[in-house]
Amino acid sequence: MSTGHLTIDLGAIVANWRALDAMSAGHVETGATVKANAYSLGAAPVSRALAKAGCRTFFVAAAEEGAAVRQSVGDKPRVFVYSGHMAGDTDMIGDLGLIPLLNSIEQMTRHIEALPGHPFGIQLDSGMNRLGMEPEEWFAVRDLVLKQGPKLIISHLACGDEPAHPMNAQQLDQFRAMTDGLQVPLSLSATAGVLLGPEYHFAMTRPGIGLYGGLPFAEASPVAAVSIPVIQTRDLEEGEPVGYGNAWIAERPTRIATIAAGYADGIIRAASNNGTLFAGCKPCKLVGRVSMDMLTIDITDLDRTPSALEILGPDQGIDALAEQAGTIGHEILTALGNRYQRRYRGAP
Structure with a gap:
């Protein structure tokens, strides 16, 4: 997909x-x-x-x-x-x-x-x-x-x-x-x-x-998981920029994964240079600006290139993501766009 x-x-x-x-x-x-x-x-x-x-x-x-x-x-x-x-x-x-x-x-x-x-x-x-x-x-x-x-x-x-x-x-x-x-x-x-x-x-x-699954009910079971496919990867040299406005500059040789979601999909733009995604349980930094349809992620420290990265899931709930963007879990959920392939599980 x-x-x-x-x-x-x-x-x-x-x-x-x-x-x-x-x-x-x-x-x-x-x-x-x-x-x-x-x-x-x-x-x-x-x-x-x-x-x-x-x-x-x-x-x-x-x-x-x-x-x-x-x-x-x-x-x-x-x-x-x-x-x-x-x-x-x-x-x-x-x-x-x-x-x-x-x-x-x-x-x-x-x-x-x-x-x-x-x-x-x-x-x-x-x-x-x-x-x-x-x-x-x-x-x-x-x-x-x-x-x-x-x-x-x-x-x-x-x-x-x-x-x-x-x-x-x-x-x-x-x-x-x-x-x-x-x-x-x-x-x-x-x-x-x-x-x-x-x-x-x-x-x-x-x-x-x-x-x-949101605060203030801290004991709530998590409800939403979002996985985003990798479109392309590229290797950068130290000093090369990423994304609009050269908002992030590589400080070492870096591998960047560009993934298929952005603020049109509810990834709040304020999370630019301050978000985290996960490959399994390994955190990967969102670098550069959040674009309309794409995010750029530093995957340098991964052993292999993943087919997708997770922004919501067991390692990061809606309130942790909200904190990165300076907002609340309500906005994270209600901003989720219409382009996601939706799956439902666990119905009684």
Whole structure:
């Protein structure tokens, strides 16, 4: 193959979901966030695997994503839409039984008028200032909302991946103040909130990145492996440059392998001259700039020229790669391009 291989371990995703589910005591339900095409790993196969494992509730960012999940899991699992009921979404929400998480009075009005009696949830802003009704807006319409019977009320933590951050307790208190006494299922926690402990769990958790092998769930099983084929090798003398802008100069006789992936395939350009790939368990330095379709790798110390090099796998996970590029594991996953030959394994 002339393009890289992306191997996705569905069994590991299921194992991560079960591990996060086990952290919630009592009658807490564990859903799954499969937005952004399940963090680019494939919403259809990921959702099917999780549904077979017992997941009954899925969360997506937009109604269009919900349509793909609904097609994959059938009619029974619930599919909530974080962006709510946007203009133009009415037919899709109604026909597919999606459940919008209404973020404003405007969305609530649109939903009640366009789809009277159709299920909905509510998103509250407990301090992140991103999506959801703020306290004043919420208290103005709360009684009307409750008469309509919301299926779930959620909010989202801004600093959940920093356990000691005072914002966590502040948002917890605000969420409780906005929902005190309500007989409606509540949800505050994604992956980071699950790890903060039971007081953050409420009736539903909705992990995302932890399902896919990323921090802050340090015990997560790795999910994605990326192997990239070698196109060509060449031998350089000391002092010869590599790549655009002569960004790297050989300091010794060097063998360079040019491999078939670049920033068009989600290899973050900021990793230029600072990335690592692996031949088996042997590290090889990414040298020169990350190009659109190619990377140049120093393989001088290998005993033989490999047919491919691995940038994600057992020796390097998404967060280690993210650190090299000055980003987070979420971006590493969601940036993975469409040119990889995808393989799925470990489906239940």
